[in-house]
Amino acid sequence: MTVSRGRDFLALPGPTTVPHEVLQAMQRPAVDIYGEELTAVTDSCLDDLRRVFRTERGRTYIYIANGHGAWEAALTNVLSRGDKVLVLESGRFAIGWGEMAEPLGIEVEVLEAEPRRTVSPEALEQRLRADSAGEIKAILVVQVDTASGIVNDIPALGAAIEASGHGALFMVDVIASLGSMPFEMDDWGVDVAVAGAQKGLMMTPGLSFIAAREAALAAHANAGLRTRYWDWTVREGELHYMKYCGTPPVHLLFGLRKSLDMLFEEGLENAFRRHELLAGATQAAVGRWSEAGALSFNIPEPAERSPTVTTILLDEPQLGRLLDWSWEVCNVSLGIGLGPLGGHAFRIAHMGHVNAPMTLGTLGAIETGLAALDIPHGKGGVSAAIDYLGSRLKA
Secondary structure (H helix, E strand, O other), rough: OOOOOOEEEOOOOOOOOOOHHHHHHHHHOOOOOOOOHHHHHHHHHHHHHHHOOOOOOOOEEEEOHHHHHHHHHHHHHHOOOOOOEEOOOOOOOHHEEEHHHHHHOOEEEEEEOOOOOOOOOHHHHHHHHOOOOOOOEEEEEEEEEEEOEEEEOOOHHHHHHHHOOOEEEEEOOOOOOOOOOOOOOOOOOOOEEEOOOOOOOOOOOOOEEEOOOHHHHHHOOOOOOOOOOEEEEEEOOHHHHHOOOOOOOHHHHHHHHHHHHHHHHOOOOHHHHHHHHHHHHHHHHHHHHHOOOEEEOOOOHHHEOOOOOOEEEOOOOHHHHHHHEEEEEEOEEEEEOHHHHHHOEEEEEEEOEEEEEEEEHHHHHHHHHHHOOOOOOOOOOHHHHHHHHHHHHHO
């Protein structure tokens, strides 16, 4: 028995649903890569990315790469072999960024965090004060970790760095947060920010972005790991194709242009509020389901849960049964657990091109699966989500 006819529901935390308008923008003939039309698209995208990163003085760069490529680009443009970076642990992906650094000859130190908790600004300030010799050249952290579902307090971490008086570059991965929640690169003292196209920016995978401010650009001048493909200086060349170190990603740029237009049409503050509401509805449902004890939040503190993805603990064999059932019976794709959470968790994304019917539909399919598979859960999770939204959307 199946009720899987109709559209597939993609509830993964990346790639997220791509709007039809963006897909249509890419469905057009190729154009002259040296012509004025594509040059204008590149220039406008670079300028508007600065608006999304919220930097007046920073430079922006577009890479034909996923987020892992942008990680490497950020590292190689500001560091040299033998430099030390401090990785702020809070899930899987900051650690992954550090793993990207090690083969480059960069020394990696991990500031361990309390499991399933955000990075402590106090612990960061203490570690930086202890580094009187200034051995740490950069600090790597994620704003949202899509594996754990945690959100870090980036302004508090920036304030801790400033209070310590340390000169390390503050480098932040906003791949799972940009365009979906506040990020103030200039005001929060972030030197390098790394993002991807396929999450809050509502695009297909294949593009990633970096924003770099003055301190990072100064470090770039003496960085010993620069390579021609990632190099910011090369990408500042006069010829248009040098911004991509070769042939531009023509159709992806047309899609990016449309996705940025859609984001600005909604308004960044409105997009942030939409994500906040849908996250709250999801968490209201999960909180109700958790009452029976089989499911629980991976992040116990409500204030530390991401507004873009919720990670829910559920062990095998119930986990595998629920994931398979959701897809095979209801056409709903849920995110699997990553790293240590593999086989112990699933993830619900509420990120990018998503609205209340999509979120409530996903929650409804999950609750139906819990009932159909006799997985213990508190009843009325979808009703709790509806009540949450209804109370906050009253006219």
